[in-house]
Each structure stands twice: as C-alpha cells, then as structure tokens.
Amino acid sequence: MNLSVSEHLSQALAHHPARRWLVAYSGGLDSSVLLHALVICQPKATIEAVHVNHGLSPHADAWQEHCQRECQTLGVKLHTVKVEVDGDANIEERARRVRYQAMADLMQPGDYLLLAQHRQDQAETLLYRLMRGAGVKGLAAMAPERGLGGGQLLRPLLDVDRSRLLAYAQSHHLSWITDESNLDEHFDRNYLRHQVLPVLQTRWPAASQTLARSAEHCREAQQLLEDLARLDGELLDERGEALGYSICLTELARLPERRRNNWLRYWLQQRFGVVPGHQALADIHQQLLSPGGATPQARVDIAQVQLRRHGSRLYALASALQWTPQPNQSALEWLDKTRPLSLPGGDRLQLTPAATGQVGLSLDCLKQPLQVRWRQGGERCRPQGRAHSQTLKKLLQEYQAPAWLRSRVPLLYVGGELAAVGNMWVNHPFAACGADALALNWLQQAVEEPRARLQNRNF
Template identity: 55%
Template sequence: MTHPVVRTLQDLAFQHHASRWLVGFSGGLDSTVLLHSLSAAQLSTPVVAVHVHHGLSPNADSWQRHCKAVCDSLEVPLLTQRLGLHSPTGNLEERARQARYQAIKELTQPGDVVLLGHHRDDQAETLLYRLMRGAGVKGLAAMGEHRRLGNANLWRPLLHYSRAELLAYAREHGLQWIEDESNQQLHFDRNYLRQQVLPALTERWPEASKAMTQSAEHCREAQSLLTDLAILDSQQLAERPEPGGCSVDLAHLRALPPRRQKNYLRYWLDERFGVSISRQAQVDIEQQLLGEGTSVAARIFVAQVQLCCFADRLYALDARAQWAPGADEPSLPWQTVTKPLALPGGDCLSLKPATCKGIHPDYLTGKLEVRWRQGGERCQPAGRGHSQTLKKLLQEYQVPTWLRPRVPLLFIDGELAAVGDYWVNQAFTGEGARVMALQWSFEPRQSPTSD
C-alpha cells in the first residue's frame, strides 16, 4: 500500500508538470523524508537534491558528506551551494534563511519545481513567531504552499503533515538524518518557540499545530480578499511607470478611506518592489504625504523605496536606481547614432523614427554629444515663438525636481538640440517620414521577493 506522503507527491506530480524536481536537502528529518518519499514515488521527472553549506557549524562538512551518502544510496545527484555567513551583525536566522532561498534560486531553470520539507509544526512555529512581531493578516498567513522562486515554482507538499507523522515515516523506512546542534540554542527565537512554547501548547491542546495551520489558511484567504480589493482600487489610481519607479494619482488615493489607503499601499509596494511597510512608516506616510498641504520636500523611505509627492501624484522610487550627475560630469560623444548610447545611472538614449515632429536627419550628421545641466541654458521648443531658460521649461513640463539634473541634453555641433525626450529645439526640428525622435529610457531594476 502506497504511503500517504508518497501519494501526496505523486498527486503533485500529476497536477503540476516539472522539467526537474529540485529538493532542498539539509540532511535533517524533514528534507530526508521528502527526498526519500519523492524517490519512492518513482516519477519519470529527474530529481536533483540541493544542499546549502552555510559554513556556520563545525559539523557542516560532515553534514555535506552525509547528504552525499544519502543521495548516492537513492541514486539522486547532489548540488552543493557554499555560503559565507560569518558577519556578526543582523539576525543570523533571517540572513541564513534568505541566503538559502537565494542559493536555490540561482540554480533554478525554467520549468523546475523546487520542493521544501516544511511541515505543519513549522507552519505553527512561523505563525507564532510572526504573531510575536505584531504581523498583520499577510504575515499571519505564514508560509504559502506555493509561490514563485526565480525561474521555478516552489512547493511545500508536507505542510499538512505533522513532525510526528514524518518521524514515523522515517523510522518505518529506517532512515538516518542529522540533528543540527544549533536547534537546541534557545537564544534563537524560533528554537525557543519550537522547544519551549509549542510543546506546552500541544500538551494542553493536542491539535494545536493543526488549529494554527487552519488559522493561517483563514488569514491567507483574508489576504487574498484584501489583494482583490487593492486591485479594484488600483483601477481608479491611474498608475504609470516612472524613471526608477512608478506613481499613482494622489487625489484619488486621498479619497479612499484610510484603511483602504493602507491596504493599497501595502499591496503596491509589495507588488512593485517586494517591500513591507512598517507601522511607523505607515504613520509617516499618512501624516507627511497623504494629508492636505503636503510638502514637496517630504521623503519617506520604506526599505530601498523612496516615497514622495510631485504634481498631484505619489511617487514610489527605487533608491538604488536614482542617479544625479556630478558638477564635473564629462560629456559623452555619440558617434554611432544608429546604436543606443549608454548613459551613467543605467539610462539609455536612442533615436527612433518620429510619428510627427522630430530631429531633421540632416543635423544627425554633425558632432553629437550628451551633456547635463550646468545652469543658464536656454532653449526654444518646437512651435514656440521665443526661447526660455531650461529651468523654467522643466518646471512647465512638470519634470519632477529630483529628475531635472539627470535629464540628458543632446548637443549637435555645440548647440542644444533636444532635452531628453521632452522636446526638440526649434532650430533642429523637421517633419516628414525621415525625422527622428530622441528616446530616453531607464532599465528597470528587479527586487527580490520572499515569503
């Protein structure tokens, strides 16, 4: 008779095709049961074990050898990722967890399915840990059964099995596993919950972990509804991409009830940047950015994301993508106009056929170079009767204040010909099928996601 754990994996394989199964394999009880049961399922898809060598324990090398021996006995290839987590700063548990996910992510290929051995007691532990940190609905949803990880889908097929059930499986099949000595160190929060709190709760309520898993599922459903509401609200907020980020209509956001403002901002920053808003940051946003009479100088940082207001819009900008030229920034020659020109800060300039007015092609045979504002520049946009200072024109075109120093200025034979992709100087403009428009683009930066 097929064991329920094995049948669970067979059902997963039937419902979700994979080009490879990548099993996170620490050598502990959970991952040993997962790897053994996956092997016993006799699937046609290749199985690969991934062992992350943290280098934190003096036993790390022997654990790797144990994992290699287990994989050899199951005829499963083993990939080892070595890490260096020797810095004493920060939360070691959290840094190790993030490093594990990143190490596995780097190995993924399109079509892979990553399997992790988290079980029901892990889920209860996660819920308690986040509860003690004051988490909201999303945090109390704990670990999802499924999510994306790099090029792959990540599944936790054992979440509905208790540790006792996995222990019974291991003993039934005579499995050997390693015990991480750090699991007994109670100064780690999760170890304290695992060793002290959960046993006490289970003694009083034998089905405690099952009940907490159900609560996490209820929170996950509630979070899905909150996400649906945020998506509905987004339809009124006119989101648009911006250099290094995005923006939404500030008036419509202010018109939402405060609870829906909070819900949308949590959704927006998580969806676009993978960051969470702290309670204090939420208060700062409400007071400094969403209140009437907002100062254009106000800046709120949420992790690497900068929030600010300009021209009746709320901007969310990746701080890592922000760049401004120095006072002595050298000009850049553009010798081959048929190819894009890479600029500092990740920007790029290119010339594309214009649909109406643009730069007359006769001028593109001159000496082209890109400079940045030094002060005092003047320009006459096409169709204007006279020139104006660049400072005034950038204000008129509502170019955000933080972006103005970064706007590339195209000079042809020493004369200002175009300002970013905002306008062309009257003296260089033309009409017809051959005119070219300047295109200023920014390479978007990806942010990591996590549970």
C-alpha cells in the same frame, strides 16, 4: 482517512506536473523523510536533491558527506552549494535568505522545489510572527506554494505532524543528522519549539494543529484583502513610468484609509517585493498624501523603493535605477549618429526621422559635432515657437518635468550650442519640421510594464 506519508505526498503532488523535482535536503529528519518518500511515490520522475552548506557548524562538511552517501544509495543526483553567511547579528534570518537564494539560482521553468516543513514548523512560524506584531499576511505563516527563481516552491507536508515523519523514518530505518544549533534556545524559533509549544500542548494537545489552522484562516483573509486591492487598483490608473510606476492620487484619496494602506502594501509587494510597515505607511500619508500636498523634494524611502509625488500622481520608483550626474560630469561625444548613444545611469539617446508635422532637429545638425551634457546652472533656451529665451530651470518647471528627473535630462549640444533638451523641446535656431527633421528620443530606464490587472502571488 490516515494516509501514510508516501500516500499523502503522492496526493499533494498529483496536480503539479514537474519537469524536475528538487528536494531541499539538509540531511535532517524531515528532509530525509521527504526525499525517501518522494523516491517511493515518484519512481519514474527526475528527482534531484540540493544541499546548502552554510559552513556555520564544525560538522558542516561531515553533513555534506552524509547527504552525498544517502543520495548515492537512493540513486538521486545531489547538488551541493557552499555559501557564506557574514556577521553574528540575526544570523538565523541571514542564513535562511542565503539558502533560499542558492536554491533559487538552480531553479528552471518547470522545476518544483520541495521543502519539508511540517505542521509544528507552521505553528512555530505563526507564533514567531505574532510575537513580532505581524499583520494578517505575516500570520498566514508559510505559503504551501509560491514562485521561486524560474520555478515553483512547494511545502507538501505542512499539514503532516512531525510524529508521523519520525515514525516513517524509524520504520524505514533511515539515517539522519542532528544539527546542534537546533537546540540553541538563544534562537527565537528554537525557544518556541522547546519551551513554548510543549507548554501549550500540555494544556491543548492539538495546539500545533489548531495554530496551523489559524494560519490557514489568515491566509484566506489575506487572499480576500488582495482581491479587494485588485478591485481598488482598477480605479487608480496605474501606469508604467521611467524608473517605476505611478497611480492617481485623487482616486487613492477617495478610498478609506484602511483600504489605502491595503492597496499600498499590495502594490509595493507586487511591484518591488517590499512590504511597508506601520511607520512607513504613516510617513507616506503625512509627507505625500496630506491634503496640503507635498514639496517637490518630499519622498519616502522603503528598502529599495522611493515614493514621491508629482502633480496629481504618486510615484513608486526603483532606487537602483536612480542616477544623478556629478557637478563635473564629463560630456559625451556622439560620434556615430546612426546608433543610439548610451548614457550614464542606463539611459540612451536615439535619432529617428520625425513624424509628419513633428518639430525636431534640423538635418543640418548631423554635419556638426554632437555632444551630450547635463545641467550645470545658468543655461538658457528658446523652444521653437517662442519669442524669447528663458532659463532652463524655469522651462523644466513649466514643462512639469518631475523633480527627480530634472538633473538627469540630457542636453544635446550642436557645434557647442544647446540645441535640444531631452525629448521635451528643440531650441529655435536648430528646429525643423517633418521630413526635414530628426526626432531626439530619450529612452529612459523602465521597470516591467504593468499588466492590465495586477496578478495574485502567493508569498
């Protein structure tokens, strides 16, 4: 059955109860058709348009004025957002990222943002990613739906041919703009659109439809890979950690390499929005997963994530949460001991009553000045219950503190003497037990606690 564009759109949106429909409205043919058809098929809905002015064309302000006139005619509220796109290299991709961020900032729970990408756009995306050596996930091309900001993004026209959109625009006498940059074949997508796809369609008239179908097959295959990753993840004992997450290396090593790679891609994408490439995966295997183990300093950086190994676990840590004190880091005075003390890097220290049988700081410590410092080298300590003191460096190794946290451990000084090392131990002269003691809690920054099972997300 050959549905009209309005009928197709009505069916595509039937199972999406939106609080508000937002339309990404450039003023071009595709988004003009989408906005007009939405007003027809959803006459009682709250419909608003979003126009992002990149300022890249001398006509950008005129296009914004055109969008304002058209929205006024349709009775649709228009949000206009002016953004800046810096530099010349890969400007197409940067403009896309800035545009999506601007639209995400407007999204609220219950909102749906509609984009007008169609079948030819999907075919171009598949070809573009194929030329970049993408895997199954990339060849799935554009997702029909995914989360964006506080709401959801929908592409309801992905299986609609552009010729139908043109016919709709002509039959309804719509007015639209033409972006001259869409004719510039220096941009890869424009080259595919004007040079490659027409040649393919000369030989295979249904090339766009066939390529879009291949993208859908890849999407289904990717969903199966994510299903497998979630099953494998149930064996890996994922834990929320200070600064990130960790998994069991022993269980990860039991998986065949292809499934390890599949899990790592899935895990880092879900937790940090990062997809490791071929070289990054090779670095992880060589530096962190090799049978001989890794040095405490070994790490692999992927975008804003650090991967490190400690003991029998592999850690993925948010780089933005990392903090290392400077050699001359200033000490902090803890004046109000009834309140948590904020530390550089986002950590906090807090004093609470010790639990029954718990070794903590003597209550007498509250009568003296408290100061927090960080390691400078040469510190010695005698944990409660030991006969002799040892260097702090050796004790931290013995307590198996991760290498990336050792310099960050706050040292509590009472009356100028080292009394406690984070929440690890209390120095013997300052120790007490139970009701006569205070527990020192080192509250480190943490990302979101892992759910019982990682959930599927469409990207």
